[in-house]
Amino acid sequence: MTFREISPKININEMKELGKLSGEALKHKEERDKELHAIMKGEDDRLLLIIGPCSSDNEEAVLDYAHRLAKLQEEVKDKIFIVMRVYTAKPRTKGDGYKGLIHQPDSKGKPNLINGIKAVRDLHYKVITETGLTTADEMLYPENLLLINDLVSYHAIGARSVENQQHRFVASGIDVPTGMKNPTSGNLNVMFNAIYTAQNAQNFLFNYAEVETEGNPLAHAILRGGLNEYGKNIPNYYTENLLDAIKVYEKMNLKNPFIIIDANHDNSGKQYLEQIRIVRQILINRQWNEQIKKYVRGFMIESYIEEGRQEEPIEYGKSITDPCLGWESTKELIHEIYQTEAK
Ligand SMILES: O=C[C@H](O)[C@H](O)COP(=O)(O)O
Numbered sequence: 001m002t003f004r005e006i007s008p009k010i011n012i013n014e015m016k017e018l019g020k021l022s023g024e025a026l027k028h029k030e031e032r033d034k035e036l037h038a039i040m041k042g043e044d045d046r047l048l049l050i051i052g053p054c055s056s057d058n059e060e061a062v063l064d065y066a067h068r069l070a071k072l073q074e075e076v077k078d079k080i081f082i083v084m085r086v087y088t089a090k091p092r093t094k095g096d097g098y099k100g101l102i103h104q105p106d107s108k109g110k111p112n113l114i115n116g117i118k119a120v121r122d123l124h125y126k127v128i129t130e131t132g133l134t135t136a137d138e139m140l141y142p143e144n145l146l147l148i149n150d151l152v153s154y155h156a157i158g159a160r161s162v163e164n165q166q167h168r169f170v171a172s173g174i175d176v177p178t179g180m181k182n183p184t185s186g187n188l189n190v191m192f193n194a195i196y197t198a199q200n201a202q203n204f205l206f207n208y209a210e211v212e213t214e215g216n217p218l219a220h221a222i223l224r225g226g227l228n229e230y231g232k233n234i235p236n237y238y239t240e241n242l243l244d245a246i247k248v249y250e251k252m253n254l255k256n257p258f259i260i261i262d263a264n265h266d267n268s269g270k271q272y273l274e275q276i277r278i279v280r281q282i283l284i285n286r287q288w289n290e291q292i293k294k295y296v297r298g299f300m301i302e303s304y305i306e307e308g309r310q311e312e313p314i315e316y317g318k319s320i321t322d323p324c325l326g327w328e329s330t331k332e333l334i335h336e337i338y339q340t341e342a343k
């Protein structure tokens with residue numbers, strides 16, 4: 001064993017006192033969570049939009065973005081429900097590179113995970129209390145769930161984690177919507193098996209105790225495209241892909257069927273502007289086919305203030321991980337979705 005402890009043990013209760021929601025802010029979050037759950041259950045027919053930077057690398061820029069997004073949410077709230085991506089833990093294909101605010105609270109500084117988790121809580125807290133938006137994050141490290149579960153309204157299990165039993169079991173105890181991405185291979189069975197596992201009661205060790213969960217009926221699908229054996233991206237947002245996914249959903253008799261299209265990653269091949277075309281195609285498909293309209297009810301979009309990406313955190317509001325839409329195209333796209341849905 002070469003683990004060397006370099007920090008004191010975290011006290012979860014103490015940590016949760018930092019950025020703890022109370023009063024009006026807590027009530028507001030609970031109200032919004034109820035709305036989100038109604039959307040997932042098909043009781044509210046608004047589209048779900050999970051949108052924001054690929055990684056929340058800089059508090060000032062992320063809050064600036066959040067304030068802009070909150071204004072837009074107000075304008076489109078009768079047709080679109082927005083949950084902001086406040087992604088603070090990044091899975092890396094080879095383990096190298098920026099791994100999110102939780103690892104590096106200062107993207108130009110050294111890793112410091114204790115300060116990182118404080119920064120993560122602080123950022124979710126500030127987005128919620130300063131803008132009124134609620135937030136989504138990736139559950140990259142299931143053992144960290146208890147450090148943020150009171151703040152995060154939507155969890156995603158990423159393409160590199162979705163086949164892992166610990167992720168699936170922990171998801172079965174979460175009481176907010178949890179999106180299962182298809183794996184990087186594009187294999188849909190892995191994603192549907194993850195949804196099945198998460199929707200059912202499980203019994204396992206968590207936080208050094210034996211726990212029982214009830215199953216999460218709001219676990220659902222996120223199609224993000226895949227990569228073939230030659231590293232070529234194979235999208236899965238086309239009509240036939242959607243109809244195939246719907247068939248599996250029906251065959252497996254899963255609860256609250258809901259499909260989100262992740263417009264970036266291996267659907268766009270990280271050509272971030274393609275997100276606009278992909279969203280448009282889905283909107284056309286929704287108008288064309290009743291089944292698709294019934295099942296495909298959400299988008300995940302990567303967007304920030306400046307478009308594209310940069311290698312180092314130099315330019316304000318520009319992604320240091322995957323390339324994102326810039327603010328102007330984001331605004332236009334959200335207005336376009338709104339107008340199409342309002343027809
Ligand atoms: O969403 C971000 C990336 O797609 C994911 O973290 C993998 O990135 P990488 O392949 O550049 O490591």
Ligand SMILES: C=C(OP(=O)(O)O)C(=O)O
Pocket residue numbers: 054087090091138157158159160181224262265
């Ligand atoms: C890492 C992400 O996605 P995926 O797991 O689909 O690669 C993400 O959404 O930031």
